[in-house]
Amino acid sequence: MHIPDGFLDGSVAAAMAVPAVAAVGYGVHRAGRTLDDSKIPLLGVTAAFIFAAQMLNFPVAGGTSGHLMGGALAAVLLGPWLACIVMAVVVAGQAFVFADGGITALGANIFNMGVVGALGVGLTMLLARRILPANRTVFLSVAGAGAWASVMLGALLASAQLGASGTVPFATVLPAMLGVHVLIGIGEAVITVAALSAVLATRPDLIDGAGFGPISTTPLTPAAEVAS
Amino acid sequence: MSGAHDHAGGGPAGDLSSRVHRLDPRAKIVGLVAVTLVGVSTPIAAWEVWLACGLVLAAVAAAGRVPARVIWVRARVVLPLVILVAAFIPFFRGGEVVASLGPLDVSREGLEVLGSVAAKATIGTVSAVLLGAITSVPAIIRGLETMRVPRLLTLIAAFMYRYLFVIAEELRRMRSALASRAYRPRTALQAAALGRMASALFLRTFSRGERIYLAMLARGYSGRMPRLDPLRLARADAVFVGLILLTLLPLRVIS
Structure with a gap:
């Protein structure tokens, strides 16, 4: 789903850059007020983790394979806004370092693969905590459904952008993209749920807090670390 | 559309002490992103502009002695996408039919879109690959930092x-x-x-x-990474960016 240079029309690329820049910009602004400096290395290694986890391939029907996108996982672990930032750095890093995804399509790629999943799943999680009972099953179901939906939504958006650019006929590419991504989304959901249930079993403290995960809430101090 | 991310590894390649390798990272970012922008922003079938972009990229690669093999290995990530997505195009466009493959008609307009998508994707990908080959990642990050990211x-x-x-x-x-x-x-x-x-x-x-x-x-971290050598723009940096813009912009404007 990394859209390369030249696949998007200039106006589509620019139109997608606006929400991407707005979301990441707001995330950075918000982090400037609430984020403890000690958490920056954590965000960095989380970005590296997502980058590396995207190398995890799993089989999809017909000999093709999909890989983890990680937006939903990041959203649950970090909260929506920090997840936006981390996903933006991951996608930009792939474009600049590995030429994977075009630099002119960066806005669209960050929006499809990062912002939509991070904000969608993160905000759904916040909402679910308000209106649904807070237990493991609800938590994991919301995360799993969110992971699946984030992949489908990303595929839908990518098809719509390519269609609007006149690169491919929307009506032809949409069923193909969604058909493949139904299965990729299941893989994403299975991995996300398995990962979160393992984190819940071993370090539940990482997921607690007001829906923003550990990274923006509990400040890490050397003394606390020595004591623990 | 989700291929494996079997990245062939990034990092500088070629003659690491060449003139282009030693340029300020900001000049290299601006210069190579400009090539991408010019190449990608063209209308359909702007072959002279794409040719000029290709020549500029070839000149940068030659100046940095970046081997063609390295460029090929790193740039081919884009190939499956061009094949998968762009291969649709000739069959689904209306217009003058130039050939038929079974029930499917191949239109001239479709072939032109395919050609332009492939050319633009190549220019963008090769620019990014060259930027990575002549600039270390920490230098790119540092350049972006001084460019107010x-x-x-x-x-x-x-x-x-x-x-x-x-x-x-x-x-x-x-x-x-x-x-x-x-x-x-x-x-x-x-x-x-x-x-x-x-x-x-x-x-x-x-x-x-x-x-x-x-x-x-x-180790004494106090909120900022220490920098030993400040970035400085030299005349060579201005020449690099200036040459790229002078070659491409006039062509882009008249095309």
């Missing part, structure tokens, strides 16, 4: 790059451990083991992040 983003990017290979290597070891226990998933539903592996990796990564910060504090 928010410090939070460049810091996260710097940590990401520093630990990416450490974590990828850890992941590789975990995968071979899984494989040695005969894990060979055949459907997406069997991906749960990968999820548990991902969570083990995340927990290790998380505690690594905590340790890194403590180590930084122990």
Whole structure:
């Protein structure tokens, strides 16, 4: 789903850059007020983790394979806004370092693969905590459904952008993209749920807090670390 | 559309002491992104502009002695996408039919769109590959930092790059451990083991992040990364950007 240079029309690329820049910009602004400096290395290694986890391939029907996108996982672990930032750095890093995804399509790629999943799943999680009972099953179901939906939504958006650019006929590419991504989304959901249930079993403290995960809430101090 | 991210590894390549390698990272970012912008912003069938972009890229590669093989290996990530997505095009466009493959008609207009998408994708990808080949990643990040990209983003990017290979290597070891226990998933539903592996990796990564910060504090970190050599734009940097713009902009304007 990394859209390369030249696949998007200039106006589509620019139109997608606006929400991407707005979301990441707001995330950075918000982090400037609430984020403890000690958490920056954590965000960095989380970005590296997502980058590396995207190398995890799993089989999809017909000999093709999909890989983890990680937006939903990041959203649950970090909260929506920090997840936006981390996903933006991951996608930009792939474009600049590995030429994977075009630099002119960066806005669209960050929006499809990062912002939509991070904000969608993160905000759904916040909402679910308000209106649904807070237990493991609800938590994991919301995360799993969110992971699946984030992949489908990303595929839908990518098809719509390519269609609007006149690169491919929307009506032809949409069923193909969604058909493949139904299965990729299941893989994403299975991995996300398995990962979160393992984190819940071993370090539940990482997921607690007001829906923003550990990274923006509990400040890490050397003394606390020595004591623990 | 989700190919494997079997990245061939980034990092500088070619003659590391060449003139283009020694340029200020900001000049290289501006110059090569300008090539991409000019190439991608053209209307359909602007062959003279794309040819000029190709020549500029070839000149940069030659000046940095970046081997063609390196460029090919790193740029081919884009190939499956061009084939998968763009191969649709000739069959579904209306217009003058130039050939038929069974029930499908190939239109001239469709072939032109295919050609332009392929050319633009090539220019963009090769520009990014060359930027990576003549500039180290820390230098790119530093260039972006001085170009007013928010410090939070460049810091996260710097940590990401520093630990990416450490974590990828850890992941590789975990995968071979899984494989040695005969894990060979055949459907997406069997991906749960990968999820548990991902969570083990995340927990290790998380505690690594905590340790890194403590180590930084122990070495006197006080909120800013120390910089020993300030970036300075020299005449060569202006010449590099100027030559690229002078070659491409007039062509772009008249095309």
